Amino acid sequence: MKSLPELEFGCLESTLVSNANLLSIKSLSVSFGGLKALSNVNLELNENEVVGLIGPNGAGKTTFFNALSGLTEVESGTLSINGKSHKWPKPHQLIDLGISRTLQGVGLFPELSVLENVMIGDNKSSKSGLISGALGLSLKDEKKLRQRALTALERVYASGIADQRADSLPYPVTKRVAIARALVSEPKVLLLDEPAGGLGAQDIEWMNSLIHNLATQCSVILVEHHMDVVMSVCDRLYVLNFGEVISSGDVEKVRRDPAVVEAYLGVNN
Amino acid sequence: MTLIVEGLTIDHGAIRAINNVSFKVPQGQLAAIIGANGAGKTTLLRTLSGLKDATSGSASWNGVSILGKRAEDLARSGIMHVSDGKSVIAELSVKDNLALTGLWQKDKKAVTEATNEVIELFPILGQRLSQSAGSLSGGERQMLAIGRALIARPKLLLLDEPSLGLAPLIVEQIFQTIKSFVKKMDLTVVLVEQNAMGALKIADEGIVLNLGSVVAVDSAEKLLNDPAVRSAYLGF
Amino acid sequence: MSKQVSTKKRTLLFVAFGWVLLLLGDRVGDLELYQGSFVATYALAITSIILLTGYSGQLSLGQSALMAVGAYAGALTIFNAGLHPIIGLFMAALVAGVFGLILGLIAARLSGPYLAGTTLALAISLPTLANQFPILGAEEGIVFDVGLPPARFGEDFSQYKWFFWISALASLIMVWFIANLLSTKYGRTFRALRDNPIAAELSGINVGRLKVTAFAISSGVAGLSGGLLVMLISGVSPSAFPLSLSFALLGGAVVTGLYNLKGVILGGLVLVAIPEIADSLVSRIGGSEGFITTLPGFLVSALLILAVVFTPNGPGHLIKRHHKK
Amino acid sequence: MIRQFALPTWGSKMTEFITAILTSLSSGAIYALMALAIVLVWRSTRVINFAQAGQAVLTTYIGYTVIQRTGSYWLALVVAVISGAIIGAVIDRFFMRPIFKRVKSGPIVMIAPVVATLGLLGIIQAIIGFIWGLTNQSIEAPVSTGGYKVMGKVIAFSSYNLLVLVAVAIAMLLLTILFQRTNIGLALRASAYSPEIARLSGIKVDAVRTLGWAIAGASGGLAGMLYIPGYFLYPNAMDLLLVFGFVAAVIGGLESLFGAVAGAMILGFAINFSTTYISQKLFFPTAFIVLVLVLLIKPSGLFAAKKSRGA
Amino acid sequence: AQAATPGVTASEIKLGISSPLTGSAGLSYGKVPGAMKAYFSYINANGGVYGRKINLISRDDKYLPTLAATQTTNLVLKDNVFALVGALGTATHSKAYKAAALAKNNVPDLFINTGFSGFTDKTKYPTTFMVLPTYAMEAKVIAKAIKDNFPGQATFLVAQDDEFGSDGVAGFKTAGHTFSAAPILYPQGSMTAARAEAALTALGATPGKPVVVLFGTTDVTATILKAAEKLALTTKFTWYAGSVGADANTLLALGVKPTTIDGVITASFMPDAKDMTDPYVQQFADINAKYNKGITFDNYVLAAMNSAMLTVQALRAAGKDLTRAGVISAIENKGANFASAGLVPLGYSPTSRIGYNGYWVAQLNAKGEAKPYGGKLVIYSTDSGAGAVSVSTFVRPTMPKNGIPTNS
Ligand SMILES: Nc1ncnc2c1ncn2[C@@H]1O[C@H](COP(=O)(O)OP(=O)(O)OP(=O)(O)O)[C@@H](O)[C@H]1O
Ligand SMILES: Nc1ncnc2c1ncn2[C@@H]1O[C@H](COP(=O)(O)OP(=O)(O)OP(=O)(O)O)[C@@H](O)[C@H]1O
Ligand SMILES: [Mg+2]
């Protein structure tokens, strides 16, 4: 496993605490103009844990991901990883923290091949500079990266389509490729935004088991509206409503929480 | 007023997405089209709404052929298509998005009424009226897209995965809404869904597509209880 | 994106192509050599557009200004500093690259029409500055002289052949660099940020920095082609870099197909040949004076439009599509 | 020997300043004429229309011919505006629509319209040269071009300047109302941003886009008929104006008509003040400098639409 | 020997011209090739040059250096012309000259249409012959005329900011003339109505009747005069328009009022194209009517035909055995005596490549006719260097019969 380059970031203020959470977010708030999209959200994630983040539409789930990944400005709140506190990253620094994410849309690069799409996910490992690139000397790095990308594709059972253009893929496959792209950098934390959205029953099942598998190697924060998936893969849940955590804890407890039933699940679920 | 599709075949270049498909949806009925990803559901709807050309076959609504007509003309004649993928215009405000289907309607009072109904249905839209649609959450966009179609008071509503990305409670609510609209407005609906269970529950009739061909047409109730369909599309 | 050509294969291909050009150079006349030099130069300029627009998705209407920067840098190096022409051409690329870097830093946040507007404004304002600095030689400009061909090439080795060797070689080497660059990590990342900047950013790509990088490299390439261009007209002056040059190159890039380098020669060829053909066509048809003077412009423009309408993705795409069927 | 004159200082600083303001206003108004036309096409089809310079000149030639025949400027203005609309519509129908049928995604979407409209510009200019010949013509202004007399001094502002200024303001207001307050405006915007969704909503996108081109063509016709009397008429007469109009439109954020006029005024003031107070040589560089300064502060111009969220 | 000379056969002499036909510069100068062709057709119809017909090949360079270079190279390498005539522009022609290797191939570069003094450098441009006096000469003559006629008045210069203006500025300096304020140098294309108004407002505050020298193209002269009309300053100044920017027909076509043009002083070396009493003018106008149908006869046409006539004499002077070197030496040795419409002496010699060596001072009237200033034709002659401006007694050679040269 690749060592994380996290030491580059914010080491100075780090306070080492043993047994700390892998990821810990404290009192995160985000506003858009007058709209409070997140207020004082706390979230913790342990190693090899799958945490579900659920809530009604517009509750702030994607905003939470956006804040964590630097796409949205954070109003207040702290972020620490393995007990060390970090600045909120810029989007392109997210990977350096050992975190990678998928987008609520699929967000593949349509005109790139599947393999290239996945290779982009760990672009940083290829150290080739401009000059070596221009002289065609960066082939070794490229080869290694290609190998890693193929491995990541294998993990989502998509290595057979490596050379196809991303925009020629059936929808369920694009979802797999997106996950492979997030995996290739071997993150510690994976943020999945509605991975089962738009999938059919069989693919959902498949996604289920994939997420289960992933949890053996990293931790996952999952945003999802498919309750079957959420209930079967998550260890713990956080429920957002109007930007606030209205309930959290293990799956069964949350599921029976009347506040959650009323705001989100409805009586039929 | 019946939607009649006969021997319809549609290609994407070399790929045959819909192969010799026939079905009927009588007025006031809700037909659910289910099928795995890539079965051709979206392609079928895009052809019915005039966005895509068919290769062969026929389709008519109210006795008039709808193939080869322009999307905007079909829309004005009461065929509303809510395409998949949160079809809102990100750069326009929520209010303007809702106004699009009212632009060409003569009866402005009815438009206002319909708009108010939609806002009642999706209150969150009411709170976001002046915000740009691009700043909405995924689910909010879906609501906006459906709301916009409803304002046109359609006669035939083509819905492509309306439940996509919506919270369970809202899904429930939207399905119920659609059903109530069918009754209230004598609306005919073709509902394409991955959420086969939810769709079949409210549908009168179910059409199962597989790799571009119809594999089963039956009343929704029967399909729900058909073990083959259950195992293939409902996941249990 | 079919199978990629390996670097070794590409190198061989370039060497072989260079060899063919060398042989060809001995078999054609001075005029063809001179036109061939323009083809090479324009092909290089089009390369800079393909890199910038086709790959990194940024639209510049000011490539002519960047070429001018390279041209002046080269001319000053050779004429004023008295250095070797090779250093002059090198400086043309380097100085334009640095200029592009600075401009890129300013324009990094701009996209689409905003970048287009900024570069357009640059294209009209930069050349007029040349008149303000006596060292730049005003309208008559500075001589850009690569000197006579070395004596050992013999008496028959004309100035035009020398031009052709220099421009073809410089262009080949530069395009080879760029092709290498684009075939691996950089090409991939450029296209990624073009297709979906947010997803690229989340994959750890510093989109802002990469856009600037693309701008700088593209400027460098444009600068070199600017240097070559003024070599061919043996001197640099502001009016050699009108806005219409930028526009013509965009047209060439469209004809070439924006997405790969394979057709750049074709783009260069079209820029040189079409006006030529239009001219001779018109003189053959004859007609009234007004007709003869206005028709070439009409024909060139009409061809441009036809190219956009019928092969907006370049003839390469057409051919590929036919293969598939 | 020639005696040396120091320019008199009495009040001349003040005169200089007032003149700079007046000339800024009149050149700003001229840039605004073109900026409006550019923004109109951009708003209704997302195309930077470089052919606008040719369209406007062509309609002005048509106006010129009308003046030759009838002697009436006002009739010519009407004819020019109408023919501008027709030419705009024809261009959309027969050139832009086929192009957009074929060009759908990728960077080519940015470039193809640029190249196509440039090609059109070439064609239009060739046609003008062929019909009217490659010589200069002039159109007499419909109102006095003599500067107003203020306190016994003639100032650099005439009824003609006032006419242009007022026409720009009225055009901006009417068009803004059309875009922001009417259904046509909403249809135009929707068709520009997302043709498919507009179609599905029952909007006749093709017709609406053609209408957008027609409106822009008409305002281009207006621009030509207002600009040329203060200048000359020849096939390339509005080329440079196109560049400045585009720069002004970008400064204004490309979306808003008010922004276009504001951008044009900013450009007019910047150019006239820098050339008056620093050096005439700054004429062209000022356009670049102002644009860069504005975009450094606001990368999408002064009055741009809000950006949509990323993820 | 004849077979070895490119572009010359027993029946034909091929000449080439690269000049702007389209674009902004084409507006004024687009007529030049056509007018030259018309004159050559006339000569061809009357026996040609020693039986050879002159075939002028014209290529459009749009006033762009790159095009000038390629078009001129085309003329030399593809069209195989014997000599070039009437090339236009400084930036364009300086590039074309080197790119087409005119020096190396000893291609005569005849009667170029620019007054840039750089072209007098025989080491750089060994085959080039200018026809216009240099801009510096014109400046010196204007300086002299101002000194003689408007002593004590304030003077101002508005000049295009390129070699055109800078040559002029240098000429005034040489003549010892200092302007009352720093010259207004404007980049080409920047003299808009607004800029002209601002400039004139500033100058308008000067007491007396200052002299304003306009050293630019005709469209700029028009812009400035129109600004003066607007500001009611037309009679405030004495206008002095340089020869390049004072074509009366063009000024009128550009909308300048006849009353404004009335009284504008300019310098010229040619007779006025409207002066039908001049035998040359009349002859050329006749030729124009016959061989250049539909084109109005103006100063541009006149000058072009004059250059064509010089060309025919140069070809004749080189003898029946036409060679490139022969033409060059013929002009060097006999060129000063060629018959031409010019009212000032021609200065060709083995050491000088400047054509006309001076100016007469003219004043336009409301009809746009150029009449001698003060009612009497005074010819000033000078050089591009430090030489003084002197009044010349030059009487031009009489026109060859019917305008068909018979020299040898
Ligand atoms: N850039 C923005 N400007 C204004 N409001 C915004 C912006 N981004 C998000 N919002 C608002 O913040 C709220 C939270 O949005 P978010 O996308 O986080 O919801 P979500 O929980 O992901 O919903 P969904 O399940 O529908 O995707 C929404 O009401 C949305 O309209
Ligand atoms: N624009 C296109 N070009 C080429 N092939 C396409 C295109 N759109 C769809 N297809 C192909 O047509 C087939 C049917 O696709 P379609 O999108 O209609 O299926 P679907 O049933 O809607 O799937 P999903 O449930 O994923 O939305 C698929 O094989 C798909 O890959
Ligand atoms: Mg979301």
Ligand SMILES: [Mg+2]
């Ligand atoms: Mg679908």
